[in-house]
């Protein structure tokens with residue numbers, strides 16, 4: 594009997610796996626995969642100052658090609674549960690729609706992958722013609738330090754080599770089949786700091802107001818685009834998110850002004866080159882008079898692209914056959930765990946609809962769960978053909 598993705602999704606939603614709680618979700622996945630013949634490892638990672646988080650790695654088959662199904666079982670909190678018309682962890686189905694936290698982000702997609710994998714394995718004598726892995730973390734919605742990044746390293750140290758990965762994040766803006774993500778922009782945070790000399794507002798000649806300087810530098814950095822976009826990416830963007838002086842006194846010129854910003858950057862830039870470019874522009878605008886520096890935050894979100902080719906085309910073809918739609922190959926949106934996976938193998942993302950993620954009354958059409966299962970199932974047939 595084929596595994597039912599709707600029942601699996603409902604069972605997963607009933608596990609209250611709000612980051613960093615496991616909530617029974619990985620235990621459920623472990624039971625399902627073990628019964629199908631997978632070797633399953635539960636791995637807990639911890640770091641000083643962080644919550645320990647449980648993760649799961651499961652594999653069936655041997656040799657190549659090796660396809661990884663990646664995802665996360667943790668969910669964001671429900672928020673004010675009184676605002677939900679269907680309780681967030683009750684998995685109620687009404688009018689062909691399954692309600693609950695994680696329905697689209699991304700327990701629904703995990704259920705679809707499980708159902709597709711079980712069906713594929715059963716139809717192929719209990720084993721793929723190659724290797725199929727599940728790499729699931731409980732630390733994606735949180736600070737993401739005890740999850741995918743460490744699990745990938747753990748797997749690599751065990752000798753696991755992956756050829757391709759499909760991450761099940763919600764990717765479709767309107768309907769299933771709309772969009773595949775083949776890359777993501779990089780993200781870099783920084784703080785621009787201008788120092789002056791504190792003084793009495795009535796004697797500006799005795800002070801040096803950093804507000805004037807920071808306004809000039811912000812204007813200069815906003816004035817010039819970083820690039821005009823590239824073949825697969827939109828233009829890079831620098832956005833100031835706050836300007837802080839912290840001065841509560843009316844007659845005081847402050848000593849320092851700070852402005853925080855974030856840059857989403859495309860494949861025209863490496864992180865180092867991007868920082869150098871911003872600093873060169875600030876230096877030019879500052880001239881001799883403005884004393885400034887930029888504090889760059891450490892980041893692990895580099896830009897990446899899985900260039901269109903046979904793998905992307907195979908996935909697009911499977912989506913087209915099931916939904917009748919040719920997905921847009923996109924690099925939009927925020928960062929995901931794909932930023933870690935790309936260091937091990939080419940990764941693309943395809944899952945459910947993105948509109949509902951993190952919302953009150955998060956839900957998924959049961960028909961979408963069935964269709965997504967059919968897409969993953971087709972991908973397995975073609976990948977291991």
Ligand SMILES: [Zn+2]
Pocket residue numbers: 665698699733762763
């Ligand atoms: Zn997610």
